[in-house]
Amino acid sequence: MHRIGMAVVPATDFTHGELTALWNRAYEGYFVPIHFDEQLFARHLRRAVVDLALSRVIAVDGLACGISLAGRRGLRGYLAGFGIAQTHRRRGLARQLVEAQAQAWSKAGLHRVFLEVIAQNPARALYGQAGFEELRTLDVLEGSFEARSAVAAQPLDHADLAAVHTACAAVSRPTWRRELPTVLDAIDREGAVALGVTRGTAIVAYAVAPPAGNVLPDAGAIDEAAAHDLLDALAAVRPGTRWRLVDEPTGSPLFDAATARGAAAVIRQIDMALTIQPVDVHPSP
Ligand SMILES: CC(C)(COP(=O)(O)OP(=O)(O)OC[C@H]1O[C@@H](n2cnc3c(N)ncnc32)[C@H](O)[C@@H]1OP(=O)(O)O)[C@@H](O)C(=O)NCCC(=O)NCCS
Known part of the structure; x- marks a missing residue:
């Protein structure tokens, strides 16, 4: 149906093919290329x-x-993706869309919503105006590491990974993309492998290595000494690899160890959260 004027509708009104095409238009001219096929x-x-x-x-x-x-x-x-097609930017559409989305979150009873935005993206101001608060900075880290001592990593099963992930999350909260279910998805469906390093009998750091390429879906350490051991282990796993780790909180044990050994923050993001005021969907008479 061809409607005149502006309308905000649920994404279920569109096929995956239509949404994929819309996604690609919404991310045209973005800081890093994001072009998806339907898969x-x-x-x-x-x-x-x-x-x-x-x-x-x-x-x-x-x-x-x-x-x-x-x-x-x-x-x-x-907020797992947000954008306005280049042809329609600077007309207040993003502001209307984020407001409609916030109403939908509120109606659905959500308590808190997170997002990450590249520090220099004008969307940062948009989200701030919509009530999102800035929590901390996150970095995309890149670095290749020389082993300082021989540290062997051991493969972790799901239970071991869950335990060390929880311990590391207590030190440095993971972003959505690095929460356990997403990490397990990378292992179960895409052949990534979880490796851990130990201190005594305790697993104190881990990395999830992809089957190919250099992007680690996740990694963590309970303290900086554990993080250094992990970098030694990674150096031995695939020598010479320039590892890339997304969404690492600035100042985490792993951030400090990796940057001390020459890793660079190549993209800085801001972690933001919106606290939703609940709406009373059944007001008392
Ligand atoms: C960022 C983006 C969503 C803004 O969409 P838009 O419809 O042009 O934004 P609006 O017209 O509603 O503007 C809302 C506010 O955003 C900010 N803003 C948007 N574009 C801006 C720009 N180019 N420069 C400076 N501020 C800008 C302003 O604060 C603006 O408020 P103002 O008009 O009162 O100054 C759009 O540029 C986009 O889709 N970019 C590519 C994808 C992307 O970066 N998505 C965000 C991922 S986290």
């Missing part, structure tokens, strides 16, 4: 636990021109 888009939806009924699309005169993808885990939410 990669589906993988993104799965990993971020996107609820399409909760996600929103903004259309002008019947033409979809902006997308907001809402991930959901229990009462926590995640």
